Amino acid sequence: MSAKNMDNKNRWRNKTVAFRVSPEEDEQIEAAVQLSGLTKQDYITRRLLCRDVVVQGNPRVYKALRNELTAVLAELRRIKAGAGVDSELLDTIRMIAAILGGMKEE
Numbered sequence: 001m002s003a004k005n006m007d008n009k010n011r012w013r014n015k016t017v018a019f020r021v022s023p024e025e026d027e028q029i030e031a032a033v034q035l036s037g038l039t040k041q042d043y044i045t046r047r048l049l050c051r052d053v054v055v056q057g058n059p060r061v062y063k064a065l066r067n068e069l070t071a072v073l074a075e076l077r078r079i080k081a082g083a084g085v086d087s088e089l090l091d092t093i094r095m096i097a098a099i100l101g102g103m104k105e106e
Helices: 023-036 040-048 059-078 087-102
Strands: none
Touching: 023 040, 023 059, 023 087, 059 087
């Protein structure tokens, strides 16, 4: 059993919620978590409670963006003339575009 944790509003986080996903869904969730810069728990909690996931630029987020863009580029090179583009790749491209569009240069 894991230790009890308090959240930022001084509430105990002692309830566990678990669910099953396919390997493909797990890959999408992991990519979204890495691109958000949040912990998996914080990311899933915010999404389930319909709260905004605000990406804060940091070295981890930039590394995740670089890795995802490399994977997308490799996949796009594999595809000829736009045929065979699956919805997961399009979702990943949309997510990366939204994150990059929301980042502001300082």
